[in-house]
Amino acid sequence: MKLLTVDTIEEARQKLLDCVKGRKLPVEYMAVTQALGRVLAEDITTPADIPAFRRSTVDGYAVISTDTAGAGESLPVFLSLAGSVEMGRVADFSLRRGQCAYVPTGGMIPGSADAVVMVEHSEPFDEKSVAIYEPAAVGSHIARVGEDVRRGSSLLRRGTKIRSPEAGALAAAGIVEVAVYAPLNLTILSTGDELVPPAASPRPGETRDINTWALAALAAQSGYRIIASHILKDDCAALEAAVRKAMQTSDIVALSGGSSQGAKDMTAEVFSRVAQPGVLCHGLAIKPGKPTILAFDQASGVVLAGLPGHPVSALMVFRVLLSWLTITLTGQMEPFPVPAKMVCNLAGSPGRAVYQPVALVRSGDGYLAEPLFGKSGMMSTLTGADGYVIIDLNKEGLQKGEEVWVHLWRE
């Protein structure tokens, strides 16, 4: 028996990064309206000031602020009406001392004006003059040129996901096409002599395959493009053929292995045959998820990930390694974990980091984290979980009442 070293999460992640180091992620140019949910592959600077002209933020009267000094409810200042600004039109006049002009919300401020008095604090006196009941401070109710975003300044950073605020910011700047990361291509292979497709009726001893569906869902949500997914028997030749074929079309081949030692040995064997330098990681110091094998083929640049056969373990390892990989490569921020207090003690596992599914329960100003137990094959521990907590591998466990970070399962 070979002496196999087990990697920590951090070591395995570093090995993955080393594999793809120096490679540029593929980028595609898309219309902003088609790019929702995609991640920016470029920093975007603002081509022009936003707003491009001084705008009123209220319905009111543009004034020269010093003209309004001393105005009050009982003693208004009277200004002569120089004109009215129309929406979408240039204010093609300037104010002289003692004048004002009507400006609707969003309308352009006439030259010389330096403040706006809201209609609520003013009153047309006759056709040619307006009573002002409040003194106006310089700049009040005016959005200055470039006040939202200055020309040449950063509008959005690489790694930003395009959602509603970003779509709005791009619209404001007149940017209709952006460079976004193209998804990495992924093939999913689920192996096991006992597996039948979800649509089949399993005979005694057989089990419906879970991993092709569950991993495809997680992979798609993480930004991968699923090229293919197959259920395979634990047959060395068939497995090798399937992996070789997948390597021709995919950046990553995720193989969720049979859970028995024999099946795991077969995965390592196949990876060693198809990839040079081959196996990088013979196991992961996490629970669940220990039987994880990572390999790399330098020539094709393909990463091979042998995930555990247990669906919950397979999903956890996919999330911690492969979802993490695309988040990291595209420069995205990790989703915010939620602080919570443990409802009970939770034991660690010597030499392994524990990733424990938990439900979140609201309690006063915060949350309680309630572990969901179950053998690691059990989907019900996941469908009932809101996220998971991590017990570091050098930690004995978590105490009841201890503050923890809950990483949300569904972001």
Added chain:
Amino acid sequence: MKLLTVDTIEEARQKLLDCVKGRKLPVEYMAVTQALGRVLAEDITTPADIPAFRRSTVDGYAVISTDTAGAGESLPVFLSLAGSVEMGRVADFSLRRGQCAYVPTGGMIPGSADAVVMVEHSEPFDEKSVAIYEPAAVGSHIARVGEDVRRGSSLLRRGTKIRSPEAGALAAAGIVEVAVYAPLNLTILSTGDELVPPAASPRPGETRDINTWALAALAAQSGYRIIASHILKDDCAALEAAVRKAMQTSDIVALSGGSSQGAKDMTAEVFSRVAQPGVLCHGLAIKPGKPTILAFDQASGVVLAGLPGHPVSALMVFRVLLSWLTITLTGQMEPFPVPAKMVCNLAGSPGRAVYQPVALVRSGDGYLAEPLFGKSGMMSTLTGADGYVIIDLNKEGLQKGEEVWVHLWRE
């Protein structure tokens, strides 16, 4: 001037619910693999026990537990090897007292066996017998029939979004097609004489429209189907024609109005003409978002939402009313807000609930919430925000250090 009453968020939400009361949301049947991100429109019960047979959770030897009593490292118990279970096959034999059988992870447990001893705690002695080094408790390393989910019990509830755990659970149960809610149809109309499309070069006084893109992005993310989006001038006849046309194809028409009083009056006027009973809500007691108008047409069942013209206000009101509406109608849980402490005092607004964009900053065991200020038209307050806090309308404000809930902008 008419006396207009302003609704609280809760009142406006109740009015929206009253509008759609008694109507059934449209449902469609889809393959699970096509339904990712969709929301279940039915409770799903498990048609058969999962697992369907007693399975081993480890590689090991199935035993009759009482046979292993007293076994230890120095004094093993010897059992005779009755056979070996193959993956995916029936264990077509039972153990007799003194016998054991090899079972791989996931393999079927033979009759009479009531425990499994891991290979790590056993050793083949010769071809016909195995040394057992540890006593086995009844049930150890066996997943019982129905231990994950019992036949007839709840697998997934109506209102559950289909993600990876749910796809896996449905695969395990052999459910390949599900009833999910069909998206409601939405038309977006953005009105304003100053507006030009994002791709255009605005002349002085003109502004690029933000709301068609930003609202479409938020609406799609909230589960709406965008039927059309148009930019319109503040012209009463054109507006009426566009709303009438949209009502023929849409469940909801969202009109983000010009921000001036004249434009708002026009929205109310058009809604009154096209809808019976017409306007339900003449303003919302929130900041930003006061100039919100809701209307309903009983005959067509269409909801008309007049949103503020300011993009930030329009997005906030859409989220608080229309995203909320689909979450509520489809029975989804609201996303988890994140607890945080205010970094500074934040004033409320008399008679209005304040929805304040904030950035989250990690600090020790939790987060600080840092308000982003800016006039309400400013997209930069949103692209920089992680979410928002709410100051109730009967609250003077938030104190520095006060515990608040941050509702994440991007869920």
